[in-house]
Amino acid sequence: METAALVEELKALIIKNLKLEDITPEDIDASAPLFGSGLGLDSIDALELVVGLEKTYGIRIPDEDVGKEAFASVHALADYVIRSTK
Amino acid sequence: MSDLVALVTGGTKGIGKAIARSLAKKGIRVYMNFAADAQAAETALGELKAEGMSAAVMQADVSDQEQVNTMIGTIVQNEGRLDILVNNAGIIKDGLLMLMPDRNWHKVIEVNLNSVYYCSKSVLRPMIGSKWGRIINIISPSALMGRAGQTNYAASKGGVLSLTRSLAREVGRYNITVNAVSPGVIATELTKEMDEKIREEFISMIPAGRFGTPEEVAHAVSFLASDEAGYITGEYISVDGGLT
Numbered sequence: 001m002e003t004a005a006l007v008e009e010l011k012a013l014i015i016k017n018l019k020l021e022d023i024t025p026e027d028i029d030a031s032a033p034l035f036g037s038g039l040g041l042d043s044i045d046a047l048e049l050v051v052g053l054e055k056t057y058g059i060r061i062p063d064e065d066v067g068k069e070a071f072a073s074v075h076a077l078a079d080y081v082i083r084s085t086k
Numbered sequence: 087m088s089d090l091v092a093l094v095t096g097g098t099k100g101i102g103k104a105i106a107r108s109l110a111k112k113g114i115r116v117y118m119n120f121a122a123d124a125q126a127a128e129t130a131l132g133e134l135k136a137e138g139m140s141a142a143v144m145q146a147d148v149s150d151q152e153q154v155n156t157m158i159g160t161i162v163q164n165e166g167r168l169d170i171l172v173n174n175a176g177i178i179k180d181g182l183l184m185l186m187p188d189r190n191w192h193k194v195i196e197v198n199l200n201s202v203y204y205c206s207k208s209v210l211r212p213m214i215g216s217k218w219g220r221i222i223n224i225i226s227p228s229a230l231m232g233r234a235g236q237t238n239y240a241a242s243k244g245g246v247l248s249l250t251r252s253l254a255r256e257v258g259r260y261n262i263t264v265n266a267v268s269p270g271v272i273a274t275e276l277t278k279e280m281d282e283k284i285r286e287e288f289i290s291m292i293p294a295g296r297f298g299t300p301e302e303v304a305h306a307v308s309f310l311a312s313d314e315a316g317y318i319t320g321e322y323i324s325v326d327g328g329l330t
Contacts, residue, residue: 044234047184064185 006078014074017052018045030074046071053077059084088113091165092311093158095119095148095205096175098130100274101224104300105172106130108308110139114170117161119144121175148175148201149193158208167216170311171209173202173246174224180235191238198242202249206264210257219262220311223250224303225322227270227330247322254320263319265310270326273297294327 011025014034018041034049035041049071050061059081061067070080092109096102097118110116116134120127120143127143134141146157162168176198179190206221213219228236229243247266254264271277271288277297280288289295306323309315324330 043182047182050185061185063187064181065187067185 003075003078003082006081007074010074010077010081013052013056014049017049028074032073034071034073034077053081057081057085089167090114090169091117091161091167092170092172093117093119093144093161093168093205093209094172094174095201096121097172098123098127098143101269101272101300101303102172102174103130104304105174105307106141107134107137107139108301108304109170109172109311110134110137110141112308112312113140114311115140115142115165117142117144119146119148119157119175121145121147148205149196151200151204154201154204155208158205162212168209168212169216169218170220170222171205172222172224172307172311173205175201176224176242178236178239180239182235183237186238194238194242195245198239199245199249202246206249206253210262213262214257214260217261219257219260220315221250221253221262221264222307222310223247223264223266224307225250225266225268227268227324227326229266230268230324230330250322251320258319261316263310263316265315265318265320266322267303267306267310268322268324268326268330269298269303270324270329271297272303273299292327292329296327298325298327 007030008025011028014028015023015025035043035046046067050067054060061070070077092114094102094106094116097106098120106116106118118127118130118141131141131143144157146153148154158168177194179194181190202223223246225247226239226243228240229247233240250264250266257264270292303325306325310318
Protein backbone atom coordinates (compact mmCIF):
# COMPACT_ATOMS: atom_id res chain seq x y z
CA MET A 1 0.00 0.00 0.00
CA GLU A 2 1.11 3.53 -0.71
CA THR A 3 2.23 5.49 2.36
CA ALA A 4 -0.21 8.38 1.85
CA ALA A 5 -3.16 6.03 1.63
CA LEU A 6 -1.97 4.07 4.62
CA VAL A 7 -1.63 7.28 6.66
CA GLU A 8 -5.28 8.07 5.96
CA GLU A 9 -6.32 4.53 6.80
CA LEU A 10 -4.38 4.65 10.07
CA LYS A 11 -5.97 7.95 11.06
CA ALA A 12 -9.40 6.40 10.53
CA LEU A 13 -8.37 3.32 12.49
CA ILE A 14 -7.11 5.44 15.38
CA ILE A 15 -10.34 7.43 15.51
CA LYS A 16 -12.51 4.31 15.36
CA ASN A 17 -10.40 2.27 17.74
CA LEU A 18 -10.10 4.91 20.43
CA LYS A 19 -13.63 6.28 19.87
CA LEU A 20 -12.37 9.83 19.28
CA GLU A 21 -15.83 11.02 18.30
CA ASP A 22 -15.04 14.75 18.12
CA ILE A 23 -11.97 14.32 15.96
CA THR A 24 -11.79 14.12 12.16
CA PRO A 25 -8.82 12.72 10.21
CA GLU A 26 -7.90 16.27 9.24
CA ASP A 27 -7.45 17.16 12.91
CA ILE A 28 -4.65 14.63 13.29
CA ASP A 29 -1.21 15.96 12.47
CA ALA A 30 0.49 12.99 10.86
CA SER A 31 3.92 14.10 12.05
CA ALA A 32 2.97 14.81 15.70
CA PRO A 33 3.42 12.30 18.53
CA LEU A 34 0.34 10.13 19.07
CA PHE A 35 0.64 9.99 22.82
CA GLY A 36 1.51 12.39 25.61
CA SER A 37 0.51 15.50 23.68
CA GLY A 38 -1.50 16.52 20.62
CA LEU A 39 -4.49 14.17 20.74
CA GLY A 40 -4.37 13.97 24.52
CA LEU A 41 -4.16 10.19 24.53
CA ASP A 42 -2.46 8.44 27.41
CA SER A 43 -0.38 5.29 27.42
CA ILE A 44 -3.32 3.15 28.55
CA ASP A 45 -5.18 4.15 25.34
CA ALA A 46 -2.18 2.77 23.47
CA LEU A 47 -2.94 -0.78 24.58
CA GLU A 48 -6.20 -0.89 22.62
CA LEU A 49 -4.54 0.66 19.60
CA VAL A 50 -1.75 -1.93 19.72
CA VAL A 51 -4.30 -4.75 19.73
CA GLY A 52 -6.28 -3.08 16.91
CA LEU A 53 -3.18 -2.62 14.76
CA GLU A 54 -1.99 -6.16 15.37
CA LYS A 55 -5.37 -7.56 14.34
CA THR A 56 -5.80 -5.37 11.27
CA TYR A 57 -2.31 -5.72 9.79
CA GLY A 58 -1.10 -9.00 11.25
CA ILE A 59 1.91 -7.21 12.74
CA ARG A 60 3.34 -7.34 16.24
CA ILE A 61 4.26 -4.50 18.56
CA PRO A 62 6.01 -6.54 21.24
CA ASP A 63 6.92 -3.92 23.82
CA GLU A 64 7.23 -0.23 24.64
CA ASP A 65 10.65 0.02 22.96
CA VAL A 66 9.02 -0.75 19.62
CA GLY A 67 5.86 1.09 20.66
CA LYS A 68 7.72 4.36 21.22
CA GLU A 69 9.19 4.17 17.75
CA ALA A 70 5.92 3.15 16.10
CA PHE A 71 3.83 5.78 17.87
CA ALA A 72 6.23 8.67 17.32
CA SER A 73 3.69 9.89 14.73
CA VAL A 74 1.15 8.56 12.23
CA HIS A 75 3.91 8.72 9.61
CA ALA A 76 6.21 6.64 11.80
CA LEU A 77 3.38 4.21 12.38
CA ALA A 78 2.80 3.88 8.63
CA ASP A 79 6.49 3.19 8.12
CA TYR A 80 6.40 0.57 10.84
CA VAL A 81 3.36 -1.15 9.33
CA ILE A 82 4.94 -1.18 5.87
CA ARG A 83 8.24 -2.55 7.19
CA SER A 84 6.50 -5.20 9.27
CA THR A 85 4.22 -6.46 6.48
CA LYS A 86 6.96 -6.74 3.83
CA MET B 87 28.28 5.19 71.79
CA SER B 88 27.31 1.63 70.95
CA ASP B 89 29.30 -1.21 69.48
CA LEU B 90 26.58 -2.05 66.97
CA VAL B 91 27.33 -2.47 63.27
CA ALA B 92 24.86 -1.66 60.48
CA LEU B 93 24.72 -2.17 56.73
CA VAL B 94 22.55 0.08 54.56
CA THR B 95 22.18 -1.07 50.95
CA GLY B 96 22.04 1.76 48.44
CA GLY B 97 23.34 3.82 51.32
CA THR B 98 25.29 6.61 49.68
CA LYS B 99 22.48 8.66 48.16
CA GLY B 100 19.04 10.06 48.98
CA ILE B 101 17.01 8.15 51.56
CA GLY B 102 19.77 5.56 52.08
CA LYS B 103 22.32 8.23 52.96
CA ALA B 104 19.93 9.87 55.43
CA ILE B 105 19.36 6.46 57.06
CA ALA B 106 23.11 5.82 57.27
CA ARG B 107 23.63 9.22 58.87
CA SER B 108 20.85 8.82 61.42
CA LEU B 109 22.20 5.42 62.52
CA ALA B 110 25.78 6.71 62.64
CA LYS B 111 24.60 9.64 64.76
CA LYS B 112 23.66 7.14 67.46
CA GLY B 113 27.22 5.85 67.52
CA ILE B 114 26.50 2.83 65.33
CA ARG B 115 29.29 1.89 62.91
CA VAL B 116 27.66 2.09 59.48
CA TYR B 117 28.62 0.41 56.24
CA MET B 118 27.11 2.16 53.23
CA ASN B 119 26.73 -0.13 50.25
CA PHE B 120 26.72 1.26 46.70
CA ALA B 121 26.40 -0.40 43.30
CA ALA B 122 28.45 1.70 40.90
CA ASP B 123 28.75 5.41 41.67
CA ALA B 124 32.12 5.50 43.46
CA GLN B 125 32.21 9.29 43.46
CA ALA B 126 28.90 9.60 45.33
CA ALA B 127 30.18 6.97 47.76
CA GLU B 128 33.36 8.97 48.44
CA THR B 129 31.31 12.14 48.97
CA ALA B 130 28.92 10.42 51.39
CA LEU B 131 31.77 8.84 53.32
CA GLY B 132 33.56 12.19 53.53
CA GLU B 133 30.41 13.88 54.85
CA LEU B 134 29.84 11.36 57.62
CA LYS B 135 33.48 11.28 58.63
CA ALA B 136 33.61 15.08 58.73
CA GLU B 137 30.76 14.91 61.23
CA GLY B 138 32.87 12.58 63.36
CA MET B 139 30.88 9.46 62.55
CA SER B 140 32.12 5.91 62.18
CA ALA B 141 31.38 4.86 58.60
CA ALA B 142 32.70 2.86 55.66
CA VAL B 143 31.59 2.18 52.08
CA MET B 144 31.23 -1.16 50.31
CA GLN B 145 30.77 -1.72 46.61
CA ALA B 146 28.48 -4.62 45.64
CA ASP B 147 25.62 -5.32 43.27
CA VAL B 148 22.96 -6.52 45.70
CA SER B 149 21.15 -8.41 42.94
CA ASP B 150 24.18 -10.73 42.73
CA GLN B 151 24.20 -13.29 45.55
CA GLU B 152 27.94 -13.91 45.36
CA GLN B 153 28.74 -10.22 45.69
CA VAL B 154 26.31 -9.94 48.61
CA ASN B 155 27.91 -12.87 50.41
CA THR B 156 31.38 -11.44 49.87
CA MET B 157 30.33 -7.98 51.13
CA ILE B 158 28.59 -9.28 54.24
CA GLY B 159 31.36 -11.82 54.87
CA THR B 160 33.91 -9.01 54.80
CA ILE B 161 31.93 -6.89 57.26
CA VAL B 162 31.46 -9.79 59.68
CA GLN B 163 35.15 -10.62 59.39
CA ASN B 164 36.16 -6.99 60.04
CA GLU B 165 33.76 -6.32 62.88
CA GLY B 166 32.95 -9.72 64.29
CA ARG B 167 29.26 -8.84 64.01
CA LEU B 168 26.50 -7.33 61.92
CA ASP B 169 23.49 -6.21 63.91
CA ILE B 170 21.37 -4.03 61.68
CA LEU B 171 20.50 -4.54 58.01
CA VAL B 172 18.58 -1.89 56.09
CA ASN B 173 17.47 -3.16 52.69
CA ASN B 174 17.10 0.16 50.92
CA ALA B 175 18.61 -0.36 47.44
CA GLY B 176 15.97 -0.20 44.72
CA ILE B 177 15.23 0.80 41.17
CA ILE B 178 12.16 1.64 39.09
CA LYS B 179 11.48 0.73 35.49
CA ASP B 180 7.89 1.85 35.02
CA GLY B 181 5.75 0.78 32.08
CA LEU B 182 2.42 -0.85 31.29
CA LEU B 183 2.50 -4.62 31.68
CA MET B 184 1.23 -5.54 28.21
CA LEU B 185 4.12 -3.65 26.62
CA MET B 186 6.74 -4.21 29.31
CA PRO B 187 10.11 -5.40 27.96
CA ASP B 188 10.72 -8.68 29.82
CA ARG B 189 14.11 -7.46 31.02
CA ASN B 190 12.39 -4.61 32.92
CA TRP B 191 10.28 -7.11 34.84
CA HIS B 192 13.23 -9.31 35.73
CA LYS B 193 15.64 -6.49 36.58
CA VAL B 194 13.26 -4.84 39.05
CA ILE B 195 12.51 -8.17 40.75
CA GLU B 196 16.23 -8.96 40.93
CA VAL B 197 17.30 -5.62 42.40
CA ASN B 198 14.32 -4.92 44.66
CA LEU B 199 13.20 -8.37 45.83
CA ASN B 200 15.96 -10.94 45.29
CA SER B 201 18.46 -8.60 46.95
CA VAL B 202 16.38 -8.63 50.13
CA TYR B 203 16.47 -12.41 50.11
CA TYR B 204 20.24 -12.52 49.54
CA CYS B 205 21.12 -9.89 52.15
CA SER B 206 18.71 -11.17 54.80
CA LYS B 207 19.86 -14.76 54.33
CA SER B 208 23.47 -13.72 54.68
CA VAL B 209 23.03 -11.67 57.90
CA LEU B 210 20.87 -14.17 59.78
CA ARG B 211 23.72 -16.43 60.90
CA PRO B 212 25.65 -13.64 62.67
CA MET B 213 22.40 -12.19 64.06
CA ILE B 214 21.16 -15.52 65.41
CA GLY B 215 24.66 -16.08 66.79
CA SER B 216 24.48 -12.87 68.82
CA LYS B 217 20.76 -13.25 69.65
CA TRP B 218 20.01 -9.73 68.53
CA GLY B 219 19.22 -8.21 65.16
CA ARG B 220 17.21 -5.65 63.23
CA ILE B 221 16.21 -6.02 59.60
CA ILE B 222 14.40 -3.04 58.11
CA ASN B 223 13.10 -3.17 54.56
CA ILE B 224 12.25 -0.05 52.60
CA ILE B 225 9.01 -0.62 50.69
CA SER B 226 6.63 1.77 48.95
CA PRO B 227 2.98 2.86 48.76
CA SER B 228 2.94 0.71 45.59
CA ALA B 229 3.18 -2.33 47.88
CA LEU B 230 -0.01 -1.19 49.61
CA MET B 231 -2.16 0.20 46.79
CA GLY B 232 -2.32 -0.19 43.02
CA ARG B 233 -0.51 2.12 40.67
CA ALA B 234 -0.75 1.81 36.87
CA GLY B 235 2.66 1.49 35.26
CA GLN B 236 4.26 -0.07 38.32
CA THR B 237 3.29 -3.75 38.18
CA ASN B 238 6.93 -4.82 38.38
CA TYR B 239 7.84 -2.37 41.14
CA ALA B 240 4.62 -3.10 43.09
CA ALA B 241 5.18 -6.85 42.83
CA SER B 242 8.75 -6.46 44.09
CA LYS B 243 7.80 -4.22 47.02
CA GLY B 244 4.69 -6.26 47.85
CA GLY B 245 6.94 -9.31 47.85
CA VAL B 246 9.30 -7.59 50.27
CA LEU B 247 6.41 -6.75 52.60
CA SER B 248 5.22 -10.37 52.61
CA LEU B 249 8.77 -11.58 53.17
CA THR B 250 9.01 -9.14 56.10
CA ARG B 251 5.92 -10.60 57.79
CA SER B 252 6.98 -14.22 57.31
CA LEU B 253 10.64 -13.78 58.25
CA ALA B 254 9.56 -11.97 61.43
CA ARG B 255 7.85 -15.20 62.48
CA GLU B 256 10.94 -17.28 61.79
CA VAL B 257 13.40 -15.26 63.85
CA GLY B 258 11.35 -13.55 66.56
CA ARG B 259 12.58 -16.02 69.16
CA TYR B 260 16.16 -14.82 68.65
CA ASN B 261 15.46 -11.21 69.46
CA ILE B 262 15.60 -10.31 65.78
CA THR B 263 12.89 -8.01 64.48
CA VAL B 264 11.97 -7.66 60.82
CA ASN B 265 9.97 -4.60 59.79
CA ALA B 266 9.34 -2.35 56.81
CA VAL B 267 9.14 1.38 56.25
CA SER B 268 7.09 2.77 53.39
CA PRO B 269 8.21 6.24 52.28
CA GLY B 270 5.70 8.25 50.26
CA VAL B 271 6.85 10.93 47.85
CA ILE B 272 10.18 12.10 49.24
CA ALA B 273 11.95 15.28 48.13
CA THR B 274 15.08 14.18 46.27
CA GLU B 275 16.94 15.20 43.12
CA LEU B 276 14.15 13.50 41.16
CA THR B 277 11.32 15.60 42.61
CA LYS B 278 13.33 18.78 42.04
CA GLU B 279 13.28 18.06 38.32
CA MET B 280 9.58 17.26 38.37
CA ASP B 281 7.23 19.11 36.03
CA GLU B 282 5.32 21.80 37.98
CA LYS B 283 1.92 20.36 36.98
CA ILE B 284 2.85 16.84 38.05
CA ARG B 285 4.26 18.20 41.31
CA GLU B 286 0.95 19.99 42.06
CA GLU B 287 -0.98 16.83 41.21
CA PHE B 288 1.11 14.73 43.59
CA ILE B 289 0.86 17.26 46.41
CA SER B 290 -2.93 17.43 46.05
CA MET B 291 -3.07 13.69 46.89
CA ILE B 292 -1.01 14.07 50.08
CA PRO B 293 -2.94 15.11 53.20
CA ALA B 294 0.21 16.70 54.63
CA GLY B 295 0.30 18.96 51.57
CA ARG B 296 4.02 18.53 50.92
CA PHE B 297 6.69 15.99 50.03
CA GLY B 298 8.54 14.22 52.82
CA THR B 299 12.23 14.53 53.58
CA PRO B 300 14.81 11.71 53.61
CA GLU B 301 15.42 12.56 57.30
CA GLU B 302 11.78 11.85 58.17
CA VAL B 303 12.10 8.37 56.63
CA ALA B 304 15.43 7.84 58.39
CA HIS B 305 13.86 8.69 61.72
CA ALA B 306 11.37 5.81 61.41
CA VAL B 307 14.15 3.41 60.39
CA SER B 308 16.31 4.54 63.29
CA PHE B 309 13.39 3.99 65.67
CA LEU B 310 12.81 0.44 64.39
CA ALA B 311 16.55 -0.24 64.72
CA SER B 312 16.55 0.79 68.38
CA ASP B 313 16.45 -1.47 71.41
CA GLU B 314 13.22 0.23 72.47
CA ALA B 315 11.44 -1.07 69.35
CA GLY B 316 12.21 -4.68 70.24
CA TYR B 317 8.55 -5.66 70.62
CA ILE B 318 7.60 -4.44 67.12
CA THR B 319 8.06 -7.04 64.40
CA GLY B 320 6.44 -8.06 61.13
CA GLU B 321 5.05 -4.54 60.85
CA TYR B 322 5.34 -1.62 58.47
CA ILE B 323 5.35 2.09 59.15
CA SER B 324 4.18 4.47 56.43
CA VAL B 325 6.08 7.74 56.29
CA ASP B 326 3.97 9.25 53.55
CA GLY B 327 2.16 12.30 54.93
CA GLY B 328 -1.10 10.33 54.95
CA LEU B 329 -0.98 9.31 51.26
CA THR B 330 -2.05 5.71 51.91
